[in-house]
Amino acid sequence: MSLNAVTLVGRVGGDPDVKYFESGSVKCSLTLAVNRKTRNSDQPDWFNLELWGKTAEVAANYVRKGSLIGVTGALKFDTWKDRSTGDDRSKPIIRVERLDLLGSKRDNEAGASSGGYDDEF
Template sequence: MAASNINRVILTGNLTFDPELRSLPSGTSVCKLRVAVNTRRKNNATNEWEDKPNYFDVTVWGAQGENAARYLSKGRPVAIDGRLEWSEWQDKDTGKNRSKVEIVADTVQFLGGRDDNAGGGGGFTPRADVPTNTSDFGPPAATPQPVSTPVSTPADDDIPF
């Protein structure tokens, strides 16, 4: 039996524009999102940590896409759980082959409060994947040595059964 492959993406970030909802001729709804996710990297020239944004195209199908379009707006924080999908096509204008990788969302979780247009509200604060305070990476504190205690065996008359 062949091993199964895993294609899973989980990310949190903020929407870079309002959701775009459209319907296919079949009546199926499809919503397009673009999510910005910051990655923290150390600049070797300045020795400072800097945020570098990464942008991801997300497709949400059906009723979930309709809800995303109804309740989300630019700047809102979201959590996306989905899979990567690669597509290829030929550019109509230039005739060149084009391709892209996008995220097809299985679930979209709305983060923050309903009225948080700037994002980051409602108890959710986007965080980078590398902490700013690197003192957290110091040597570990000394761990206490385990104390051995003698094990006593009960006498036959101490057994409760």
């Protein structure tokens, strides 16, 4: 048996980076800050998110820097060769399968709206 599941709730670190491909596919990249409790303060952990298809379009249209979102997905690693050194490099990425819009900082006083969007494979 194997399991690769990640669930996170946090605030978006910047506006979405959206790419449209000739094939019709849509890819959206985001960063997500998730607070980790420590003895003296909250320290954010930063995660790179990758969304595809309809979920990417929803993120492009409704998610902005500071938005509170929930995501469910799988951990993957992007790998490449460094052009200057030739070294193998890698970066962990969360491949988002479900996106929940939980609100923005402004929504906290007025009550947050929510909606879930599942990725289509």
